[in-house]
Structures are given as C-alpha cells and as structure tokens.
C-alpha cells in the first residue's frame with residue numbers, strides 16, 4: 001500500500017496548487033499500476049482527495065465460486081494464480097471443508113487445460129482392490145466381473161487435470177501403482193499389455209499431515225516427494241476473520257434464492273457474535289449446512305438464533321477461556337463425541353454426525369479412528 005500526503009498552510013492554496021500536483025502524481029501511479037496489473041484502479045469520487053490510498057491490486061483474476069477476501073485467503077489465491085499457468089503438481093493441504101476441491105478446480109480453470117476434463121478421484125471412497133481399475137481401467141475379462149472394457153479416469157482425463165482428493169487415505173499398495181504412473185507418465189489397462197501415454201496435470205489434496213503419515217509408515221516418502229512439488233495450505237475458517245460473516249451471508253442468500261424466498265433475513269447482533277466466535281471444526285462446509293438449516297427454520301426478517309453444537313454454543317462465551325487449556329485433539333474429541341451423542345452414534349446420512357460436522361463420512365470415520373473414538377450407539381447416554 002502506498003500513501004501520499006500533501007500539506008498546505010491554508011485550504012485555498014491546497015485546493016488550487018496541490019490539487020494539480022496530486023492529480024499528476026495520481027496519474028503517474030495510476031499508469032504504473034495499470035502497467036503492472038493491466039487493471040484500472042478504482043478512482044471513485046468518494047475517495048478523499050487529500051490522502052490518496054492506492055491499493056496495488058492483488059489479482060485481476062476471477063476465481064470461480066470463491067467467496068471471501070480475508071488476508072489468509074488472498075495469500076492462497078496469490079499462490080494459486082502463480083502456479084496455475086504452470087504444469088506443476090500441486091498439493092493442497094488443509095482441514096476438511098476448507099475448500100480444497102474448490103481451489104483445485106480453480107487451478108484447472110486458470111490453466112491452459114481449462115477446456116479439457118477436470119476429473120476427481122476420491123481416494124478415500126475407493127477400496128484398494130478397485131483403485132487400479134478406477135485409475136487405469138481394464139479390458140473385458142481381465143478379472144471376475146470385468147464384463148466389458150472400462151476406460152480409467154487417468155485416460156478419460158487426457159489433456160486435462162486429475163484431482164486426487166483425500167490422497168492421505170490411499171492404501172499403501174495403491175500408492176506404489178500411482179507412484180509408478182507419476183514417474184513414467186504411462187500405464188497399461190488391467191488385462192492389456194498396450195502402453196497408454198497420457199498428458200495430465202495432477203493436483204492432490206489431503207487433510208492429513210502427510211509428513212507425519214510418512215513418519216508412521218502409512219504414506220510412502222517417494223510418493224510424498226512426487227506430490228509435494230508446490231504445496232498450498234488453506235487456512236481453517238476460524239482464522240479467516242471477516243470471511244466467516246461474508247460466507248454466512250452468502251450461504252443465506254444462496255439458500256434463499258434456491259428456495260425462492262423473497263425476503264433475505266438479516267443476522268441479529270447476538271448471532272453475528274456467535275458465528276464469529278465459534279471454532280468451525282467442519283469449516284466452510286459446516287457453515288454452509290448450518291446456514292441452510294437456519295434459513296429453512298427462519299420465517300421472519302431476523303435470524304436471532306443458530307443451532308451451534310452444544311459443546312460450544314450452550315456455554316456462555318466467557319467460558320471459552322477455560323477451554324484454552326485443552327489441546328485441539330481434546331476439543332475435537334469432545335466435540336465429535338457430543339455430536340455423535342446427539343445422533344445416537346449415526347455417522348452417515350441426513351442428520352448424521354458427518355453431515356452436522358460438515359465432512360464426508362469417510363473423513364469422520366478416519367478422524368474417529370485417529371482420535372480413538374469407537375463406533376457405538378450410546379455415546380455418554
């Protein structure tokens with residue numbers, strides 16, 4: 001940010017002589033930034049003339065479906081802008097629901113591959129024995145049940161981008177096969193000896209700490225190096241400040257439009273405070289689902305209550321100080337247990353714990369495993 005200040009003994013003299021200087025300086029800066037960014041600056045008449053604040057534009061690029069303008073988000077978008085036009089493998093890291101898939105899609109859209117396919121492979125949703133067929137395809141009769149030829153996703157994405165979501169969940173035996181493809185850039189369909197060459201860009205994402213996974217023998221170091229060429233870490237929602245309320249409003253408006261509601265309700269001051277202070281363990285997905293539920297339940301013009309999970313919302317706000325002594329793992333465990341209790345232990349489906357927490361059931365299951373939470377129907381009842 002560049003600020004220019006002009007001082008003058010009296011108002012008239014300022015207005016007449018410095019105005020000229022100001023305009024000239026402004027023009028020079030304006031031309032400079034225009035050259036740098038190819039984007040015109042906002043020269044709205046509302047900007048006070050005496051202190052001219054010229055904000056260098058962070059980006060003149062449009063990001064598809066990305067709402068928010070907090071500094072942590074803008075920093076991520078700057079990185080996305082830099083890497084998108086290259087062919088480099090991107091590893092997107094961040095908690096569940098922070099928008100990793102959205103960012104991956106934007107990398108694709110900003111690349112020269114944008115008119116070619118963008119194909120997502122959810123590594124957590126696939127059993128180990130199916131992954132090879134999913135990735136590479138198979139010939140008819142290659143194994144029992146292979147009744148016809150199937151084109152794998154890597155082949156279908158030729159020319160475009162493959163997004164390997166939840167890569168940290170990929171079974172070890174599948175990691176070897178993926179690594180081989182990443183090194184050689186070609187493969188054979190199962191049951192065929194014909195080599196298929198493809199030109200694809202790989203983007204991978206995970207909510208796991210892959211270095212820790214490598215250390216504990218669950219993720220191959222060589223595959224980690226292959227994927228970790230350009231890491232981009234998404235901030236959790238609780239660290240995105242003003243974006244929480246911007247996103248909340250966005251989701252209320254989006255849901256209202258989808259439901260054909262004419263009145264878009266406003267948040268009460270209390271709700272604004274609750275939304276800002278809540279920790280959002282399920283990040284944007286949790287906020288999105290909460291806003292959908294809230295709008296459905298709101299008939300008037302004011303949203304004066306939101307049903308945040310009891311572990312935090314039921315307490316007075318000052319009690320959050322007591323929680324500061326707990327580790328994130330303890331808070332996460334307690335929060336998941338309290339949601340599971342509310343759902344009678346049900347993880348999947350509408351109103352299940354995964355939906356409430358704003359994450360896919362597979363992610364919740366692996367989180368529970370990691371935190372040592374057993375599946376039962378009577379949590380604390």
Ligand SMILES: Nc1ncnc2c1ncn2[C@@H]1O[C@H](COP(=O)(O)OP(=O)(O)OP(=O)(O)O)[C@@H](O)[C@H]1O
Pocket residue numbers: 065066067068094095096097098099100101102103165206207284285288359360363
């Ligand atoms: N910046 C954003 N603006 C608006 N909506 C967003 C933004 N980021 C994410 N979302 C929405 O939040 C939800 C979760 O996003 P996404 O699936 O990309 O997260 P994720 O990090 O890939 O989650 P997971 O790790 O569970 O796969 C989606 O509905 C997505 O549309």
